Amino acid sequence: MPHDFLQPLVGSFAMPAGENPTVAMIEAAFRHHGLNWRYINCEVAPRDLGDAVRGARAMGWRGFNCSIPHKVTVIEHLDGLGRSAEIIGAVNTVVRHEDGRLIGENTDGKGFVRALSEVTEPSGQRAVLFGAGGAARAVAVEMALAGVSHITVVNRSPARGEAVARLIDDRTPASAEYRPWEGSFRVPQGTRLVVNATSVGLYPDVDATPDIDHDSLTPDMVVADGIHNPPLTKLLRAAQARGCKTADGLGMLVGQGVIGLKHWTGIDADAGVMRRALRDLGL
Ligand code: NDP
Structure with missing residues (x-):
């Protein structure tokens, strides 16, 4: 039986990164929908952001989230912006398009x-x-x-x-x-x-x-x-x-996750599963 050990990757670049529960919510959705994907939560210092984005490109990441302090500075490392990200002037979700371009969106x-x-x-x-x-x-x-x-x-x-x-x-x-x-x-x-x-x-x-x-x-x-x-x-x-x-704000967080997953994978993720994953963490 053929196997595919190459998991598509997405993740997050932020500092600090340890308190962000997004990884638990997104990976719960991957499991629920049978997607063999991974979400890698990375702590990236401001001076290393350019290298991190180049690394994501080199490793074929399908996209990534950006949080504090990278939401504005990430823009110079991208190939374009979606409409509302351009108006807001900040990016929290990057999407790799089929032609390889990294486009910044804002799902907040x-x-x-x-x-x-x-x-x-x-x-x-x-x-x-x-x-x-x-x-x-x-x-x-x-x-x-x-x-x-x-x-x-x-x-x-x-x-x-x-x-x-x-x-x-x-x-x-x-x-x-x-x-x-x-x-x-x-x-x-x-x-x-x-x-x-x-x-x-x-x-x-x-x-x-x-x-x-x-x-x-x-x-x-x-x-x-x-x-x-x-x-x-x-x-x-x-x-x-x-x-x-x-x-409530938990609905906002889950809503961002649902929209990010749609951008990256094309699926309409089950918001209930994602909200339960956060509740299981005590949120
Ligand atoms: P910022 O630091 O950019 O902005 C903070 C805002 O709160 C400013 O308007 C500031 O006013 C105001 N503020 C802070 N302290 C006081 C105070 N004592 N009295 C009155 N106003 C005050 O933070 P963010 O915009 O990034 O985040 C704001 C909130 O949104 C946070 O609680 C964050 O957790 C939440 N958030 C939730 C998300 C979700 O998915 N649920 C996503 C993103 C953020 P001033 O301009 O006068 O300083």
Whole structure:
């Protein structure tokens, strides 16, 4: 009986790399779908990134994820960018195309929209987005490309908040404005999507929560949180208590994995299997 001992390879380049659970989620999907592939989690220092990408090319890797601190600097080592990665200016998923070119994509925001779409149809809705860092930028661009009509960006530092609002106005079909974050923020009536893309509430600071007036949350709003650890943040608990539907950061992480696997292997991976793999780790 013929054997094939050559496993197609994908993986991740980041620093630190040891706390990223993506490998467990992706390899669970490989096993479930009978794919004899491997996902190799690599710790790569900034000065070694070029060598790592050249190594991936030399070894025929089908693609790789990039995380902190490589999401922007990887671009100079690639052959092109997908549409939203170009607008966002950062890459977290690299895909080797059939002609051998390495193309950078950004699935941070796409994974978020995928998870959000399981709860509501974002098209035509008005959103309030808290945060203006890398995750918020990706989430804002993908919400706009998915048809969200208006985004109010609320951020502690005005410069970053204004930059994200301007990016949405200039480069996407949606409109956007920046609002300063002074005291407890009241979400305006007519808002349908409320999104936390700050790092407030992330483990180990699980008792922290973004300064949002919970009494301004009404049951016609969907409240989403990018934080995956813990999945049920203080904000999401408050939203559920007020009758809002919610989407958690674990769904965003799984959504990114599903989209990455589609790019690399062509399969539609079972999101439930991937979410269970993360839950089995205690997430
Ligand atoms: P950044 O460091 O780029 O941005 C952090 C953001 O949080 C900024 O907007 C910052 O505001 C804001 N912030 C931090 N501390 C405070 C505070 N005390 N009060 C108010 N605002 C604050 O991080 P990322 O954008 O990369 O990540 C943000 C979060 O998204 C993290 O929790 C990360 O875990 C999560 N994430 C989740 C993913 C998933 O798949 N679930 C994927 C990627 C990220 P300022 O500009 O004023 O500093």
